[in-house]
Amino acid sequence: MKKIYFLAIVALFIGCTTEEEKVANKKIMGYKPIYTDYESIRKIELQKARGLTSPGKIYIKGKYLYINESGDGIHIFDNTDKANPKPLAFLSIPVNKDISIKDNILYADNGDDLVTIDISDVNSIKVLKRVEKAFPYPSYPNERGYFECVDPSKGYVKSWEYVELTNPKCFR
Incomplete structure (x- = not known):
């Protein structure tokens, strides 16, 4: 009879743990937010040309070719010779992840802000306007799974790193 009571008590404790309690004491793989400060991400500047590493959208405007570099900005090419853009x-x-162009205005996301940029002179590009908080703050990774809950007071989440987490509280 003592064995039955013992087994019943053990079964009760095992059956009553929640999923959160089961994960709380384990290290599991999940996503950790990588933060940056708003001052850094709001610094938009024209730099020397560099190679493509992760190209996205492509726009042709006049004699220029604009190629989005996901997460970084936009490559500008002279497309006069279409077989050999310079x-x-x-x-x-x-x-930055997305761009659009209408007339001489380039529209781009810059973190959670929307910026409009005058591209009428590619040697003297000017930010015309910034609409802060135009896009949702990245509160979770694109991938499903456990992740470290986001803390907006630490800055803007610029990316996610897949690492071993201890006691993650968030799941998607």
Whole structure:
């Protein structure tokens, strides 16, 4: 009879642990936010041309070719010779993922802000306007799984790192 009571008590404790309690004492793989400060990501500047590493959208405007570099900004090429575009410059827009162009205005996300940039003179590009908090703050990674909960007071989440986590509280 003592064995039955003992087994019943053990079963009760095992059956009553929540998923959170089971994970709380384990190290598991998940996503950790990598933060940057807003001052750094809001620094938009024209730089010397550089090679493509992670190209995204492509726009042709007049004699220029604009190629988005996911997470970094925009490559600008002289496209006069369509068979041999010549790199002119790189427009650094930190944490940029998407662009659009209408007339001489380039629209780009810059973290959670929307910026409009005058590209009528590619040698003298000017930020015309910034709409702060136009896009949602990145509160979770694109991938599913456990992740370290985001703390906006630490800055802007520029990326996620897949690492071993202890006691992650968030899941998606």
